Amino acid sequence: MKHIFLIPALAVMAACATTPVYGPARPDSGFGYFSQQIEQGRHMVSYTDNDPIRARNMALLRASEITLTEGKDWFEITNEAADTEEKRGGGTSLSIGGGSGSYGRSSSVGVGAGIAIALGGGGGPGKTTHTLEIVTGKNPKPEKAEAYDARSVDLNLRVNSG
Template sequence: MRLVLIMTAMLSLVLVGCSSSGTVYKPAEERGAYGYTETELGSDRYRVTFTGNSRTDKETVNDYAMLRAAELTLQSGYNWFHLVNRDTEGKTRTTGGISAINDFGGHTAVYQRCGLVSCDTVVTQTPSRLSGGVSTSTTRTNYQASLEIKMGKNPMPDDAEAYNAQELASTLRRWIGQKSK
């Protein structure tokens, strides 16, 4: 029984370690994967999307989408962009299961199974009576920000939804650098 609990605890630590970092600012490997994508909607219009993992908060996902919009604007030879539309959605997923089984009066067998090259230690438990298990559940939310932008060259319109691409990119890069320290 102790071995089962120890193995469960070790597996939990490994899984937590693998999932402890937020999404890195990078292009997504495919549509729907973590990172940014863009779709050209016209010569000066794009849809920019950033998808984060469950460790990336909503604010960071929105900032990464805005950073990509600013970079794309500059790469396309424009100075500013106007937000035509913006949307952020969260997808929540709950998972659960039995993390340990209480065993009263069972039998534990430990033996070695050897092949031609190596031996394995095998542990089996045969419970005589099950009293139940410990049920756990985990809720995770992944955020995705989507922006539709229209790019332009100077002069920039006097509008709250118009952004100077160079200034915004510089500010967001500085903020991201401070946050990752």
């Protein structure tokens, strides 16, 4: 009966092992958050992750943390952008070259063909950095789609932060 609980626990551990842990950006990989105060009540927040949806969600989580730390109730996104790096992929290549010998008696021509094989998955999306510019404020929260209640965001997204 104890083994029934072990399987879900192992699945959760495996999921967290493949996803970077929520926290400040690491110098070795760049995964994590970066935030900078632009002026009082205005911040730039970014989060880098392999999953674009998680990158946005964790940027929102960081925005909520900053808002609550300032003693504010809500934040509004005034600007938003996502940048996804493409992984290098494999492909084929063909090269043709020629030349002549230096002694005047011989000439040579070379032909080569090669195939590049991508190790580690090949092309496709790589890591994504999602950047938010936010302003923070106290209640009442503006009735805009871009305005978020910081406590609700923190509560709902902290569960999925790894």
